[in-house]
Amino acid sequence: MSSVSKLAQFGKKHIAHGIGRSTELVIEKAKGTYVYTAEGKKYLDLTTGIGVTNTGHCHPTVVKAVQEQAANMSHGQVNIFYQKPMLDLIEGLLPRMPSSKLDTFFFWNSGSEAVEAAVKVARHATKKQNIIVFQGSYHGRTFGTMALTTSKTIYSAGFSPLMPGVHVAPYPYFQQWSAHKADPEKFTPEWCGEEALHQLELLLKQRSDPQDTAAILIEPGLRKICDKNDILLICDEVQSGFGRTGKMFAVEHFGIVPDILVMAKGIASGYPLSAIVSRKEIMDKQPAGSMGGTYSGNAISCAAAKATLQVFDEEKLLDNCNARSEQFFKGLREQIPSLLPEGVTVDIRGKGLMIGIEFMGVPKGFANSIASEALNLDTILLTTSIYETLRLIPPLNITEKETDLALAKVVASVAAAVE
Numbered sequence: 001m002s003s004v005s006k007l008a009q010f011g012k013k014h015i016a017h018g019i020g021r022s023t024e025l026v027i028e029k030a031k032g033t034y035v036y037t038a039e040g041k042k043y044l045d046l047t048t049g050i051g052v053t054n055t056g057h058c059h060p061t062v063v064k065a066v067q068e069q070a071a072n073m074s075h076g077q078v079n080i081f082y083q084k085p086m087l088d089l090i091e092g093l094l095p096r097m098p099s100s101k102l103d104t105f106f107f108w109n110s111g112s113e114a115v116e117a118a119v120k121v122a123r124h125a126t127k128k129q130n131i132i133v134f135q136g137s138y139h140g141r142t143f144g145t146m147a148l149t150t151s152k153t154i155y156s157a158g159f160s161p162l163m164p165g166v167h168v169a170p171y172p173y174f175q176q177w178s179a180h181k182a183d184p185e186k187f188t189p190e191w192c193g194e195e196a197l198h199q200l201e202l203l204l205k206q207r208s209d210p211q212d213t214a215a216i217l218i219e220p221g222l223r224k225i226c227d228k229n230d231i232l233l234i235c236d237e238v239q240s241g242f243g244r245t246g247k248m249f250a251v252e253h254f255g256i257v258p259d260i261l262v263m264a265k266g267i268a269s270g271y272p273l274s275a276i277v278s279r280k281e282i283m284d285k286q287p288a289g290s291m292g293g294t295y296s297g298n299a300i301s302c303a304a305a306k307a308t309l310q311v312f313d314e315e316k317l318l319d320n321c322n323a324r325s326e327q328f329f330k331g332l333r334e335q336i337p338s339l340l341p342e343g344v345t346v347d348i349r350g351k352g353l354m355i356g357i358e359f360m361g362v363p364k365g366f367a368n369s370i371a372s373e374a375l376n377l378d379t380i381l382l383t384t385s386i387y388e389t390l391r392l393i394p395p396l397n398i399t400e401k402e403t404d405l406a407l408a409k410v411v412a413s414v415a416a417a418v419e
């Protein structure tokens, strides 16, 4: 591990402990696929600030747009004006929506705020209260979204009571079932998907009647059940959107059009911006003044988002994402399993450049020890979930050469953790 610098100690003293962070690095510069510490050390960044800087850190097109916008107008409060950068951005977003029916927007700053806005819209538009989420979900850490997040108790323990009207549909997880049941063949990911749908139908019969259920919130599926029961489908594409899975939005892989689509993170390459989009008849139901906020849809963030779309076109980011995805999966699947001792297995999965590497039959903390080894090799990796899982979310414009380097670092980190 790198030594904890004086600056990091200062941070530890003055920044709330509740934030939590996976490294003690103090960074002060970031460019492309790399971040640089205050001491000038360079690290390969396979995190993109958790799926945010999809165009790489400080892409020149985005930087230029931000500089120009900052000099021209930084704040155009949405409850006072229409602001030009937001209108320009909407013009750029419209043709990229999964359906032309999704044509009415509302902007915020963070993913959580946008998820909360989607819940407000759904409750108000349907005049129903309940929201269904799935076991294992992550939708944020604000007061409203904390109730919608079910991936780890750390996000809500000690902060109750949570927002009422939220029901959790069980979503069985195949690794768990395979481990505990006699017939591992049966408990496949497909079985889990079918069982989750079955459990949802039961929830709608036993706990949250369709007449009380405003929306089902998920990271992308479920169109049929929502239509049958007059329930809105909210897809949270905060992390999976903006090219992360190889298509602009993950719903496009499944041919599904949500009633409300939630976007954030990759939308503006690192500037705080989030949005919901829905059909006009849904979005216009709330009375004027019931939505909004001081910084919602900040002008500089909107300019950064418009420039981000330009980079998607000019650099064919989706094509690169798919090519690098193939390279990653091939390299990981060829090299990682052979490093593992007997009894340890690995599941390497994902779409596009949203890649999970889950280890089974390993001691608790194994994934964290891989991340520590990676840090020794000047590479930043994230772990995720309550299982021993690594996640790779590199920028969508990572080059072929950088991908080879990333593969070498990940493989070497796994090898070091196994020793």
Ligand code: PMP
Binding pocket: 050, 110, 111, 112, 113, 115, 138, 139, 140, 141, 219, 236, 237, 238, 239, 240, 264, 265
């Ligand atoms: N939904 C999903 C799917 C997310 O991944 C995140 C952030 N990790 C959020 C919501 C919350 O976004 P934010 O942290 O910007 O509030």
